[in-house]
Structures are given as C-alpha cells and as structure tokens.
Amino acid sequence: MQVTEKKHAQEAHDDHGHGHELAHHFVSVEQQHDAGNLGMWMFLTTEVLFFGGLFAAYTIYRYKFEKVFEQASNILDPMLGAINTIVLIFSSVTMAFAVRSAQQGKSKAIVAWLGATIVFGALFLGIKYGEWKHDAHLHVFPTSDFNWTWAREKHAEGEHGHGHDSHGPELKGFVFNSPVVPANYIESDSRNPEAKQAKLFFFLYFSMTSLHALHMIIGFGVMAVIMVYAWYGYYTPHYYVPVESVGLYWHFVDLVWIFLFPLLYLLGAHLGAGH
Amino acid sequence: MSTIITSAPALAPASKEPGQGGGVDYLNHETSIASWLLTLDHKRIGILYLVAMSAMFVLGGFYAGLIRAELITPKGDLMSSDFYNKSFTAHGVIMVFFVLIPLVPASLGNFMLPLMIGAKDVAFPRLNLISWYVYMIGAGFTLVALIGGGVDTGWTFYTPLSTTYLNSNVLLTATGLFILGFSSILTGLNFIVTIHRMRCPGMDWFRMPLFVWALYATSVIQLLGTPVIAITLALVGVERLLGVGIFDPRLGGDPILYQHLFWFYSHPAVYIMILPPLGVTNELISTFSRKPIFGYSMMAGASLAIAIFSFIVWAHHMFTSGLSPYAAMFFSLLTFSVAIPSGIKVFTWLATLFRGSISFDSPMLYAYGFIGLFTIGGMTGLFLSTLGTDIHFHDTYFVVAHFHYVMVGGAIVGFMGGLHFIWPKMFGRMYPEFLARMSAILIFVGFNLTFFPQFLVGYLGMPRRYHEYPNEFQVLNVFSTAGATVLGVGYLLPLLYLPWSVFFGEKAGRNPWGATTLDWTHTESPPTPHNFEETPVVTGEPYKYDTLFNKESALAGH
Ligand SMILES: [Cu+2]
Numbered sequence: 011m012q013v014t015e016k017k018h019a020q021e022a023h024d025d026h027g028h029g030h031e032l033a034h035h036f037v038s039v040e041q042q043h044d045a046g047n048l049g050m051w052m053f054l055t056t057e058v059l060f061f062g063g064l065f066a067a068y069t070i071y072r073y074k075f076e077k078v079f080e081q082a083s084n085i086l087d088p089m090l091g092a093i094n095t096i097v098l099i100f101s102s103v104t105m106a107f108a109v110r111s112a113q114q115g116k117s118k119a120i121v122a123w124l125g126a127t128i129v130f131g132a133l134f135l136g137i138k139y140g141e142w143k144h145d146a147h148l149h150v151f152p153t154s155d156f157n158w159t160w161a162r163e164k165h166a167e168g169e170h171g172h173g174h175d176s177h178g179p180e181l182k183g184f185v186f187n188s189p190v191v192p193a194n195y196i197e198s199d200s201r202n203p204e205a206k207q208a209k210l211f212f213f214l215y216f217s218m219t220s221l222h223a224l225h226m227i228i229g230f231g232v233m234a235v236i237m238v239y240a241w242y243g244y245y246t247p248h249y250y251v252p253v254e255s256v257g258l259y260w261h262f263v264d265l266v267w268i269f270l271f272p273l274l275y276l277l278g279a280h281l282g283a284g285h
Numbered sequence: 286m287s288t289i290i291t292s293a294p295a296l297a298p299a300s301k302e303p304g305q306g307g308g309v310d311y312l313n314h315e316t317s318i319a320s321w322l323l324t325l326d327h328k329r330i331g332i333l334y335l336v337a338m339s340a341m342f343v344l345g346g347f348y349a350g351l352i353r354a355e356l357i358t359p360k361g362d363l364m365s366s367d368f369y370n371k372s373f374t375a376h377g378v379i380m381v382f383f384v385l386i387p388l389v390p391a392s393l394g395n396f397m398l399p400l401m402i403g404a405k406d407v408a409f410p411r412l413n414l415i416s417w418y419v420y421m422i423g424a425g426f427t428l429v430a431l432i433g434g435g436v437d438t439g440w441t442f443y444t445p446l447s448t449t450y451l452n453s454n455v456l457l458t459a460t461g462l463f464i465l466g467f468s469s470i471l472t473g474l475n476f477i478v479t480i481h482r483m484r485c486p487g488m489d490w491f492r493m494p495l496f497v498w499a500l501y502a503t504s505v506i507q508l509l510g511t512p513v514i515a516i517t518l519a520l521v522g523v524e525r526l527l528g529v530g531i532f533d534p535r536l537g538g539d540p541i542l543y544q545h546l547f548w549f550y551s552h553p554a555v556y557i558m559i560l561p562p563l564g565v566t567n568e569l570i571s572t573f574s575r576k577p578i579f580g581y582s583m584m585a586g587a588s589l590a591i592a593i594f595s596f597i598v599w600a601h602h603m604f605t606s607g608l609s610p611y612a613a614m615f616f617s618l619l620t621f622s623v624a625i626p627s628g629i630k631v632f633t634w635l636a637t638l639f640r641g642s643i644s645f646d647s648p649m650l651y652a653y654g655f656i657g658l659f660t661i662g663g664m665t666g667l668f669l670s671t672l673g674t675d676i677h678f679h680d681t682y683f684v685v686a687h688f689h690y691v692m693v694g695g696a697i698v699g700f701m702g703g704l705h706f707i708w709p710k711m712f713g714r715m716y717p718e719f720l721a722r723m724s725a726i727l728i729f730v731g732f733n734l735t736f737f738p739q740f741l742v743g744y745l746g747m748p749r750r751y752h753e754y755p756n757e758f759q760v761l762n763v764f765s766t767a768g769a770t771v772l773g774v775g776y777l778l779p780l781l782y783l784p785w786s787v788f789f790g791e792k793a794g795r796n797p798w799g800a801t802t803l804d805w806t807h808t809e810s811p812p813t814p815h816n817f818e819e820t821p822v823v824t825g826e827p828y829k830y831d832t833l834f835n836k837e838s839a840l841a842g843h
Contacts, residue, residue: 033410034405034815035404035405035406035407035410035483035815036483037820041482041483044481044482045408045409045478045479045481045482045483048477048478048481048482049408049409049474049475049478052474052477052478052508053474055508055509056470056474056508056509056511056512057512059508059509059510059512059513060512060513060515060516061516062512062513062516063512063513063515063516063517063520063546064516066545066546067520067531067542067546070539070542071537071539074539075537152527152529153527153528154527154528203537206530206536206537207537209529209530209536209537210529210530210531210537210538213523213527213529213531217523
C-alpha cells in the first residue's frame with residue numbers, strides 16, 4: 011500500500027480547550043460528531059427491526075383474524091389514543107427546540123426544553139396508565155385472567171352509560187386479579203375460538219405499547235442525565251452529540267407511536283361504539 | 286513506490302523504537318488484571334473475546350465428542366436418548382451462538398479493523414467493551430441452563446417443542462441468547478460507524494483491505510437480523526409465561542410463524558459466520574501468492590451481494606413445513622442465486638493464485654483448505670435448495686454434513702488461517718511453523734474423514750438427532766468418529782503451541798509476511814497502545830507487492 015504520513019492532527023486537541031470535547035481516538039470534532047450521529051441512526055435501524063418482528067406478527071394475525079381484531083380494537087378508546095398522539099407530537103416539538111438550543115450553545119434553554127419534553131412524555135404515560143387500568147377492569151390483559159365474553163359485555167355496558175367502574179368489588183389490584191370472572195364467563199370463553207384470537211390482539215397491543223412505553227422511560231433517564239450536564243454548561247456548539255442523539259431517539263419513539271395508533275386504535279372505528 | 290520494508294520505517298520515525306525489544310506496546314504498557322478487564326483498547330478487547338470464545342469452543346467440542354462417541358455403535362448404549370438430545374442441543378447452541386457468530390468479527394475483526402483503516406480505535410471503544418460484558422453475561426445464563434438442567438429442543442428451539450413440551454430451561458437459554466444478541470448488534474453498529482467515519486486520509490472505500498469489506502457486510506446483517514431473533518425469543522417466553530397463543534395452534538397461533546421469524550435471522554446468521562472468514566481468506570491468498578486480489582471490486586461487491594441475498598432466502602429451511610409450492614419455488618430460485626456471488630469469490634481466488642508466487646506457510650495451508658471445503662459445502666447446499674432433492678435430504682445427515690462443511694470447514698478453518706496470519710501482529714512472536722502446518726493438515730484430513738461419510742450416510746437415509754441407528758450405517762459412523770478424533774488432535778495442537786509462543790516464540794518483527802496493508806506496514810508487532818503514532822495518509826491500492834521481499838518470490842523470478 012502506498013502511504014505517506016502527515017503529522018497527526020494533534021492540533022485538534024489544542025484548538026478547543028475543553029478536554030471532554032474530543033476523545034483521544036478521533037482526529038477532529040467533526041469526525042467525532044459524525045460518528046456519534048451515524049451511530050444513533052444505526053441504533054434506530056435495529057430498533058425498527060426490533061419492533062418489526064411484532065409488526066410482522068400483527069400483520070399475519072390481522073389478516074387471519076380480521077373480524078375479531080376489529081372488534082377487539084373497538085374496545086380501546088380512540089379519543090384517548092388521539093389525545094396521546096397530539097401530546098407526543100408536542101413533546102417532539104419541544105425536543106426539536108432542545109436540540110436547536112444546543113446548537114446555539116444556550117445551556118439553560120436545553121434544560122428547559124428537555125424538561126418540557128419530559129412533562130409531555132409523562133402526561134402521555136399518565137393517560138396510558140389510565141387506559142391500562144381500565145383494561146384491567148375489562149379483563150383484557152392477555153394472561154390467564156383474560157376473558158373476552160366479560161370484556162365485550164362490560165365494554166358495551168360502559169358505552170351505554172352504566173359507568174366504567176361498575177364492575178363490583180371483585181377487582182383486586184392492577185393486573186393480576188385472581189379468578190374473579192364468574193365461571194359461566196370462563197365457560198363461555200372456552201367454547202368460543204374467537205376469545206383466543208382476541209387475546210392475541212391484546213397481547214400485541216400490550217406488548218407493543220409497553221415496549222413503546224419502556225423506550226420512553228429509558229428516554230426520560232437519558233434526558234435527565236443530559237439535563238444535569240447541560241446545567242453545568244457541558245455542551246457547546248462544537249460538542250452536542252448527546253443532545254442530538256437523544257433527539258433522534260425521541261423522534262423515533264414518537265414515530266413508532268404514529269404507526270401504533272391507527273393499527274391498534276382505529277382498526278375497528280368503523281364498527282361504531284358499543285360493538 | 287519504493288519497497289515496503291525499507292520505506293515503512295523511514296516514513297514512520299516516531300514509531301521505530303517501541304515494540305522492538307522492550308518498547309512500550311499495548312500488551313506491556315499496563316499489565317494488571319483490572320487493566321485488561323476495564324480496557325477500552327480494541328486490541329485487548331479482541332483478545333478478551335478470543336479467550337472467551339476458545340473456552341466456549343472447547344466446551345462445544347466436548348459435547349461433539351460425546352455425540353460422536355455415542356454414535357460408534359448402533360445401539361444407544363453410552364447415554365440416554367434424553368441426554369443425547371441435550372448434548373446435541375448444547376453443542377449446537379454453544380457453537381452457533383457463542384463461537385461461530387462472534388468468532389471472526391469480535392476477535393480478529395476487533396483487533397484488525399482499526400489497524401487496517403489507519404484508526405486509533407473503533408468509533409465507540411466503551412460500547413466495544415460493553416459488548417464483551419454482554420457476551421459474558423449471555424454466556425453465563427445459557428451455560429447455567431445448558432449444563433444445569435439441559436435443553437432438548439435442538440439449537441433451533443422450534444415451537445411447540447420449545448413452548449408446549451418444554452422443560453423450563455428453554456426460557457433461561459432464550460434469556461441468555463436474547464442478551465447475547467445485543468452484544469452482536471453493538472459490535473455490528475460499532476464496526477459500521479468505524480468503517481464509515483474512522484478511515485484515515487486517503488483510505489477510500491476501494492482502497493480498503495477486503496477483510497474490511499467483509500466485516501462491513503457482516504455488520505449490516507448483524508444490525509438488521511439480530512433484533513428479529515431477539516423479539517422472536519421474547520415471544521417464545523411470553524407464550525410460555527402468559528399462555529398467549531402466538532405460536533401454539535391450539536390457542537390460535539401459528540407454529541410456522543416461529544420458523545419464519547427464526548430463519549429470517551438464522552439464515553443471514555450463516556453469513557455472519559462465513560463472510561468474515563471469506564474476507565480473511567482474501568488477505569491470506571493475496572499475501573501468500575504475492576499478487577493483488579484478482580477483481581478487487583467484484584470481490585467487495587460479492588460480499589455485499591451475499592449480505593443482501595441472505596435476507597431473502599430464509600424459507601429454504603421450510604420446504605417440508607407446509608410452505609405453499611409457489612413460495613417454495615420462489616425461495617428455491619433465490620437460494621440458487623446465492624451461488625453466484627459465492628462462485629465469484631472462489632474463482633477470483635483461483636485467478637489470484639494463478640501464476641502467483643504461492644507459498645505453503647501455515648496460514649496459507651488453512652486458506653487452501655478453506656477454498657476446497659467451502660466449495661464442497663456450498664455446492665452441496667444446491668442439493669438442499671433444490672425442491673425435489675430436499676424432500677429426500679431434509680433432516681438427514683446430509684444436511685448435517687453440508688452445514689458443517691460451511692461452518693467448520695469454512696468458518697473455523699478460515700478463522701484458524703486468519704489467526705495464524707495475525708498472531709505475529711497480536712503478540713509479536715512466531716509460533717512453531719512445523720507444528721502449525723501439522724495442525725492445518727490434521728484439521729483438513731480429520732475434518733473430511735468426519736463429515737464426508739455423513740454425506741453418504743445421509744444420502745442413504747440416516748436421520749439426524751437420533752442416538753440409535755440401523756446396523757448398516759455403522760461403518761460410516763465409525764469412520765466419522767475416527768475422523769473426529771483426528772480433528773480433535775488438530776485443534777488441540779494450536780491450543781498448546783499458540784499460548785507457548787506468546788512467551789517463548791521467536792520475535793516476529795513488524796511485517797513477517799511481507800503484507801502490504803497498513804496494519805503490517807505501519808504498526809509495530811505488537812502495536813503500540815494507540816496503533817499509529819502519526820496518522821497515515823494512503824495514496825494507493827491495498828495490495829501492491831514488492832516482489833523482491835523474500836527469497837521465495839525472488840526464486841520465482843519476477
Ligand atoms: Cu439457510
């Protein structure tokens with residue numbers, strides 16, 4: 011190989027006084043920035059495939075059990091889903107402002123915008139928690155506790171004004187309530203093959219939304235750390251890779267939700283309420 | 286361009302003294318245990334992987350020995366059928382997930398990649414160390430499950446074997462493999478970013494050594510395939526724990542979905558195993574025939590083509606699973622097309638060897654073996670991708686022989702060649718050449734003796750995964766076990782003489798092979814902690830040989 015040598019760009023170290031700005035194995039801050047950025051994009055690529063396995067399973071079972079999937083989707087409340095979609099979009103906007111502040115070197119503004127992002131994220135999770143709590147009342151958690159007959163009946167009652175909390179005293183705890191569904195409901199489920207199919211829908215619903223929520227919680231943790239660093243002026247217009255990376259990550263998490271919302275909530279909307 | 290050997294030190298005055306007798310190198314600048322376990326140096330992390338994977342290889346080999354011992358006689362006299370099932374599962378899981386998949390990228394790749402592209406380290410050194418720890422944690426989980434209780438599903442974990450009819454160790458193993466997957470993803474991510482962003486000035490894409498191209502193609506597969514197997518194993522766990530019928534037909538699920546998801550990763554995984562050894566072989570063939578690789582860009586393109594094809598052929602593992610005949614025809618045709626880039630590689634090697642000053646140094650002996658064994662492995666793959674013949678061969682020893690030719694004859698032999706090639710750079714010492722050649726020959730002979738009879742016995746109809754068989758298959762099975770013994774000796778030798786050479790071997794010098802890539806011309810053996818004291822600037826092709834370098838080439842009269 012034909013090679014000549016030039017003096018290693020040691021100058022890059024000296025140009026910027028801050029030691030943390032350039033790790034020893036990079037030649038320049040640009041190289042470091044590009045590497046960090048590309049690394050995040052690559053990570054998000056694996057994330058797409060990670061969710062992709064679940065989306066593939068969803069597609070297959072949606073195709074096989076079309077009718078039941080629509081009915082099961084109808085149990086979910088599209089209004090809450092829509093509100094959450096808007097909340098998340100707002101959090102993406104505040105995140106974009108956080109990255110912008112980092113580019114401009116406004117440390118305190120980074121903290122403020124990330125804080126706003128966490129607030130919107132927390133609001134999303136709060137609404138989600140409320141939904142899941144209601145789901146537990148309907149016995150749609152895909153455990154041995156699942157009961158399709160009960161869920162449809164109680165959902166219809168709820169829609170017709172009996173109130174959501176009229177399920178009586180048999181409910182214990184959040185998810186894993188002991189066998190509280192009357193025996194005739196269990197009996198009815200065991201004779202109905204559609205119950206298993208609906209359980210599949212709810213399995214996909216809970217696994218995808220909880221995987222999504224897990225990603226948000228991880229995002230909170232990363233943002234909290236970045237806020238501490240930003241508070242002490244760690245990031246400069248030369249070095250803000252972590253802020254930009256968490257921004258990419260957050261937009262990705264939002265984007266996943268943009269796909270989940272129609273697939274899970276709007277599938278049965280045309281059936282109308284109460285079915 | 287002047288001769289490498291005289292020009293390189295002259296151009297790199299700052300790095301003349303270190304490494305040659307008492308200088309500072311990456312091995313001796315810090316020597317505590319903590320300095321190894323907390324190192325961020327890609328070279329040391331490569332060696333950590335090498336040690337861990339060698340241990341796993343010995344363990345996996347031990348289970349292979351048990352299997353071959355059982356199969357000497359037609360009766361199941363050595364072990365129970367249950368223990369036999371657990372043995373071949375342990376052998377498969379350990380060898381596939383803990384040896385073959387990370388083998389070349391994580392050890393040789395980690396060590397060589399930054400050296401080859403003129404970088405001081407990979408892009409994310411801390412992530413690199415984390416991925417080694419993730420590997421070790423995944424290995425811990427899996428070994429507890431495999432040795433503690435045993436898993437009897439085979440390495441494929443097909444449902445409903447792994448869900449409805451399982452013992453609970455499947456879940457522990459799946460947890461281990463789930464964790465392990467992140468090690469693979471992180472390594473792939475790190476390598477892609479390194480190759481994109483860390484090349485030294487002048488190192489264009491088409492000036493990179495071909496091993497780097499192979500690592501790039503491999504990393505793409507690791508990045509895109511591994512998350513799918515991770516989520517699939519998670520789904521198996523969920524089905525088991527929550528009783529949701531994802532794969533269980535009695536609960537509304539579809540067991541074929543498991544096979545689709547599993548092979549969507551596990552077929553590309555075959556190329557995670559074989560592409561890096563293919564890449565290493567380029568370096569060997571070029572260096573030891575003192576010729577640039579014939580058709581460099583074809584070779585680089587073939588690596589990428591294999592990576593792309595690998596994602597669209599998975600269902601060839603499912604021809605007998607109730608796939609629609611039209612889908613089967615389609616996948617059969619696509620599978621045939623993988624033979625094209627593979628064939629390009631074999632023919633470009635032959636064209637490189639043609640009229641080269643070829644030598645018979647031990648790394649090159651492995652490379653010759655690799656070409657032959659990989660060719661046989663690839664060609665017998667065509668028998669299996671043909672719909673009609675696959676019905677006959679499916680789940681027989683023919684399949685076992687085929688994938689061992691690719692994975693052991695290809696991946697392991699290629700790795701051994703690469704290891705013997707890189708060893709002087711890693712430790713600055715030469716190993717005993719005679720023993721190394723002996724081991725290369727023993728491995729080649731032992732391997733063929735072990736697995737060629739399995740083609741025959743599979744053709745005659747012996748199914749895989751049974752610990753008893755009809756009497757007429759005994760002769761071929763005895764041959765196979767005898768071969769495995771020779772093979773075992775072949776593997777044992779390097780395990781002895783390589784560590785010995787680290788302390789007592791002859792000093793290697795910076796470029797004992799007269800190779801022309803940066804790792805040999807511009808770093809010491811062993812390299813200094815930051816590889817290059819000055820950033821190299823590349824101005825030409827990766828393979829350009831000084832034919833006056835050594836006496837062999839001088840004798841060849843060029
Ligand atoms: Cu395959």
